[in-house]
Amino acid sequence: GIRYQSDNAYTMGGKIGISHNVTDHIRIAYSYVMRNVIPLDGTMKVDGYAPERSFGTRVSRYMIWPDKHTAGIAFIGDRFLVDIDIKYIPWSQSFNSSKFILASPWVRTPLGFETNLFQFNLRWKDQIIYSIGCEYKWNEWFTSRAGYSYGKDIIPASGVSPMLGASIEHHLA
Numbered sequence: 107g108i109r110y111q112s113d114n115a116y117t118m119g120g121k122i123g124i125s126h127n128v129t130d131h132i133r134i135a136y137s138y139v140m141r142n143v144i145p146l147d148g149t150m151k152v153d154g155y156a157p158e159r160s161f162g163t164r165v166s167r168y169m170i171w172p173d174k175h176t177a178g179i180a181f182i183g184d185r186f187l188v189d190i191d192i193k194y195i196p197w198s199q200s201f202n203s204s205k206f207i208l209a210s211p212w213v214r215t216p217l218g219f220e221t222n223l224f225q226f227n228l229r230w231k232d233q234i235i236y237s238i239g240c241e242y243k244w245n246e247w248f249t250s251r252a253g254y255s256y257g258k259d260i261i262p263a264s265g266v267s268p269m270l271g272a273s274i275e276h277h278l279a
Contacts, residue, residue: 108213108224110165110206112148123176133180141173141200150224152212164209170200185243193235197260201230228265233257239279253279 123137146169151162178191206224213224237255244250255277266272 107153109151109162110148111150112146112167115144115146117142117144131182133182135176135178135180137174137176139174139176142171144169144171150206150208150212152208159210159212163212166207166209167205169204172196172200187239187241189239189241191235191237191239193233193237193257195233195235197230198232201228201260201265203227203229229262230265231258231260231262233260237277251279253277 119140119142121137121139123135125133125135127133146167148165148167149162150165152159172195175194176191178189180187180189204226208222208224211220211222213221215221235255235257237253239251239253241249241251256275257273259273259275261273
């Protein structure tokens with residue numbers, strides 16, 4: 107078995123968007139969220155019998171959180187709003203694999219030799235997400251909202267990893 111613990115990680119990100127009122131009742135918009143490279147260096151312990159390995163070894167790792175493109179249209183009334191969005195996330199560019207580079211060669215391969223490289227092959231797919239949201243203003247103090255989104259599962263059976271969560275196709279809010 108392995109145990110991995112990341113150091114605290116920080117990164118800077120950015121989002122830019124534009125919107126345009128086509129009429130008093132129709133608004134279109136586009137936004138772009140930039141990709142982030144997140145340094146996830148840390149410590150990894152690899153099960154074994156050698157006492158010198160019980161404290162773990164340093165590991166170098168990073169994760170690239172992909173960029174995101176969103177386009178939408180909103181229909182605006184006096185008391186209601188209906189918004190339809192399409193999002194594109196190129197997961198395949200960032201989550202094709204997840205590689206850990208250990209400071210010491212402690213990972214035993216099926217052929218019997220030890221290496222300092224540990225890799226999950228994820229093979230995530232790109233994703234298009236369709237969403238619709240509604241808002242209704244009952245009075246000055248109370249507004250209700252509801253929404254639904256669908257995005258096809260991005261994780262193939264061969265890419266399931268204990269290090270990352272699952273993908274959910276349907277969302278209701």
